[in-house]
Amino acid sequence: xADARIxxxxxxxLKSTTDxxxxxxxxxxxxxxxxxxxxVRLALGYLGVAIAAATFAADYRLGWDATxxxxxxxxxxxxxxxxxxxxxxxxxxxxxxxEGVRGGKKISIASxxxxxxxxxxxxxxxxxxxxxxxxxxxxAWFTADGFFVARPFQQWLARSVGAIGEADAKNAASDAxxxxxxxxxxxxxxxxxxxxEAGGVETKGKGGKRLKRKG
Amino acid sequence: xxxxxxxxxxRQLAAQILxxxxxxxxxxxxWKGLSVFTNSSSPIVVVLSGSMxxxxxxxxxxxxxxxxIETQVGEVVVYNVRGKDIPIVHRVIRRFGGGSxxxxxxxxxxxxxxxxxxxYAHDQSYLDRSKDVVGSxxxxxxxxxxxxxxLSEYPWLKTAMLIFMAASVxxxxx
Numbered sequence: 001x002a003d004a005r006i007x008x009x010x011x012x013x014l015k016s017t018t019d020x021x022x023x024x025x026x027x028x029x030x031x032x033x034x035x036x037x038x039x040v041r042l043a044l045g046y047l048g049v050a051i052a053a054a055t056f057a058a059d060y061r062l063g064w065d066a067t068x069x070x071x072x073x074x075x076x077x078x079x080x081x082x083x084x085x086x087x088x089x090x091x092x093x094x095x096x097x098x099e100g101v102r103g104g105k106k107i108s109i110a111s112x113x114x115x116x117x118x119x120x121x122x123x124x125x126x127x128x129x130x131x132x133x134x135x136x137x138x139x140a141w142f143t144a145d146g147f148f149v150a151r152p153f154q155q156w157l158a159r160s161v162g163a164i165g166e167a168d169a170k171n172a173a174s175d176a177x178x179x180x181x182x183x184x185x186x187x188x189x190x191x192x193x194x195x196x197e198a199g200g201v202e203t204k205g206k207g208g209k210r211l212k213r214k215g
Numbered sequence: 216x217x218x219x220x221x222x223x224x225x226r227q228l229a230a231q232i233l234x235x236x237x238x239x240x241x242x243x244x245x246w247k248g249l250s251v252f253t254n255s256s257s258p259i260v261v262v263l264s265g266s267m268x269x270x271x272x273x274x275x276x277x278x279x280x281x282x283x284i285e286t287q288v289g290e291v292v293v294y295n296v297r298g299k300d301i302p303i304v305h306r307v308i309r310r311f312g313g314g315s316x317x318x319x320x321x322x323x324x325x326x327x328x329x330x331x332x333x334x335y336a337h338d339q340s341y342l343d344r345s346k347d348v349v350g351s352x353x354x355x356x357x358x359x360x361x362x363x364x365x366l367s368e369y370p371w372l373k374t375a376m377l378i379f380m381a382a383s384v385x386x387x388x389x
Contacts (some may be wrong), residue, residue, distance in 0.1 A: 012388060013388070020223075023224075038230065042226065042229055045236075048240055049233070049236045051244075052241075052243050052244050053240075055243070056243060063256075065256075068251070071250070071251055074244075074247070075244055075247055075248040075251055079248075082237075082241065
């Protein structure tokens, strides 16, 4: 999955790739994910689909005249279920991308982006109910040609969110230059040349240096 | 392209498939809702022949209303010949009954030389308003129906369109 390349200009792609990476990262840190919200959404959605399928089957078998009344009922029921589904996504889910528990402490994370603004906003709610907002530009963990780099993303998360920092001390303590303003201008393969700005990903010495920091 | 699907968790994959299923379901339920509202089994039909020219051309999209029980002479109705599933769009030229008696209609295409007696089923010489008529025409949009004609004359187009729609909805992550 790390090799999948997306268009760095498509905001929805950037957001959904980052959301997926966030969930994967937290699961790897042994946060146990709660799927309750997604399950309700799936239940509502598939209930609507089931109503539509039943209506289709009845109409196909028995014809229009025999099923008129039941079709009317089904249409109303579908409208209600679909309305509930939309309300659930809009209100209750509210951009939530991860909900989970680690060490008895609950964490709830919602993400959003604003139109035409390549900044990733996170709203983190801890067990006590307090919500903190953090944000960073997508350029901090996407290369210019659209590859996602996990390391700076994990470092930013570990440093910005207390609960994640506790779970992943290594990333929280790393001294990579703050990647908030930096842009990974280097190509994703081969060696970096020229214009890597300060604050790009820093390698830890030994092993092949894929990305060099300049200046 | 499909690699991104393989990388999804099972619940997320279910959510993506749900998106496409909802597109189909909502389209179908909107159609059924319109059917219920107009009391017609097929509230939107496409003109297939030139028998109503110059009023309606082949490819016109017609909107039907089936709650007007007292159909008058001069109204354009859509009906199915008993035993066949082809809708025919013609004008009412005679009516018998009505009021408390069941209403019978005789129809004829504007561009045809003879009335529809030849078109009806073998032992049928008139239309029963409550049983045979799908609805009266209350509005139309020219040309748009040609898409439907194409889809029915080239059935592979339907499959291709459906597959294309499915791929674009399931692979989108918005």
